[in-house]
Amino acid sequence: MNHTLAASPPPAGGDGGPARSSSAPGLRSGDHHGSHRHLLLAPGAATGEGRIDAIVVPTVRHRLRLGHAAALARELGCPLLVLCSGPYTGTAHLRPLGELGAEVVAVDFAGSAALRLPRFETSTILPPRFRRKTDTAAKRNLALTLARMLSWERVVFLDDDIEVGEPGDLRRAAGLLDRFSAVGLSIAGFPDNSVVCHAYRAVGGAQESFVGGGALAVETARDVAFFPDIYNEDWFYLLEGDGLRPLAVTGTVRQAPYDPFRTPDRARTEELGDVLAEGLFWLLDEGRTIDDAHHGHWEDFLVRRRRFITGVLRRLPDASVEPAERRRMEEALKASLGRLAIITPDLCLAYLDAWRADRKSWGDFATLLPAARTVDDALRALAAPGHRPFTTLRLNPPRSAKRDRSSSA
Template identity: 55%
Template sequence: MTSALTPDHHGSHRHLLWNPDDATPARARIDAIIVPTNRAPAHLGEAARIAALLECPLVTLHSGRFTSARDTARRLPPDTDLIAIDVPGQEALRLPEFETSRLLTGRFARKTDISAKRNFALMLSHLVGWERIVFLDDDITVQAPENLRTAAGLLDTYSAVGLSIGGFPDNSVVCHAYRAVGGPQQSFIGGGALAIEVTRHRSFFPNIYNEDWFCLLDAKVGLRQLAVTGTVVQQPYDPYRTPDRARGEEIGDVLAEGVFWLLDQGRTVAEADLRHWADFIARRGRFIDHVLRLARASTLIEDDGERKRMIAALLAARGRLAHITPELCQGFIKALAIDQERWQRHVDRLPRRPSIEAALNSLTKSGRPPLVRHISRKAARPLRVASAEGGRTD
């Protein structure tokens, strides 16, 4: 059988993260747990439990036909410190115009609103003075909630701290397939369980797959100072359910893996020139072809239906790769650098607001309807001013 190893793919970037080994790590208060969601409110029960245990607000950001702020308020425990918001389309939000979004149109336009929701949360945090926030996905289980406070404590040193994703791996469709056929594939940290120090981490989430990796990147230099601590568990799902998933991920996977290919070798983002991208796109093609060959022959895949779905997904990714050019990749990295500076100017102009209500009223464009929201009595209390020490609890 063909070996799963290949020189055309790096299965891990974990060595780029700091892994603090302090036996008694400092812990800190979390200002808010933020969960973007488009699933039914029943999926928010775990986040509500964690927020209650950690005595912090739970901010839920809703869109789509299966969920709403009002329905969530009715279904979660009444003592939840809840700020539930129906998030409209990006065009209604007071967000900057991003060069990266202008670049990724047509077949490369992303159809989800996860980036807009996370950027909305960052703006809200600036407006109300939250410094240490935690992003959680609605399919994440936190078995040791104190790990989140440990992550918040590490924000004294690092601009962002992720938790390792256990359970079902957090990877792209192509990398899921590589693991399934025996490839040595690991996961990096990401927005599914990520603590951010808002005042120092001045980046945003571009509207592209792997948006969290790009948020953790300084487009002119390299990775910001990042750490990993603790573990959470992601619920399983079928990554091959539709080929559209792999097709939509491919541009973000190429760009992220192409940049991290350089970082893995101690090189900088500035070296991502046209020659690099031409070489990496060719490598990516060879990698997908390699995984396809393994998928067709592997005895590790026992379900023929899964094999067919996997192959269809890989072919979809390969087809989309044919439209990705070195010029597009280089243009995206340049646009990302412009957008990161634009975002910093944008948040610097955001004035502090005296309440959650006042902050939310300022987050939509003039002439747009007010945001539909539910704010619990506890969350509506006057906002505290963050301390210079950041609310340390150790």
């Protein structure tokens, strides 16, 4: 088997079939799949448009990051649900968003422990060093819960650092939800990848971005899925029992620049999720199923992963980057290797078993959710014993009774 880096051929594809690849030719590794985009369907330009029931933005950043999403919501005629946490955002800070004319419902997210949501085995089985300190997955799960209670059947998840150039792309994504469980938008601008994959690209590797939760339209009434609290949680959302759920891609959004090498801890906390997701998608790339993710697969894949990261490290001295950037990349890759050293096949298998159990628990929970008229009504019903309902802010509520169910009143 070829474990060296070699030049890759130009990608191919077309409308009506697998999504067209957009990366330039580069180096490829026999131990890493730099693209999974052939797993997506690109239905083509004839796609009809559909309604959007809500745009959801989980955020910890300043309200200025939300202006674009608010303008989109106004243009598309749907509410913007903002799930806030941290010192820079929240209901106390977002009132100026009302000047943009959009219907906005902001929620101060105080943590999933304050809600009557399932307690996921995927969170409890992991040793403390593997647990994440972010709340993005929990916010998205709350949004899915609210969507089912409020009969929001077509929801668009957007990150606060994503810009949508053409609102019609979101309408076309919503239109595809009649046929697909989820529809992603291609990420342009700054690449949306893990730290390791950013480093691979920097040394000349042929690396693309897959679709993800940063720009994703989902159908919530017909399909029941959840976001586990792990890096690549959006990839897990897109999976079902034995493979990928019906998934398409249309349109383009732009990712704002960020620094993937700012701290080695980012690479360290991503590693388990990157191993699990890339290990499963490796099987899907080969036409196999998740059921093939047995002990032997993880033994082999962990060896491949170490060989891949080590190969990127070896190429760093020749990378066309500044010396300071090279040092930070090296520190990040070594952090990934350090975390990889304590990931075992048994841990991978245990996580997948927990994920399967959580999928069932979430499905049972979602099918029994009561209907609610407003976000506030839903949050009161979801408040855990001993916890107050989350604080909300309602801006520019709709006048019609039909749309009033989307407000926080």
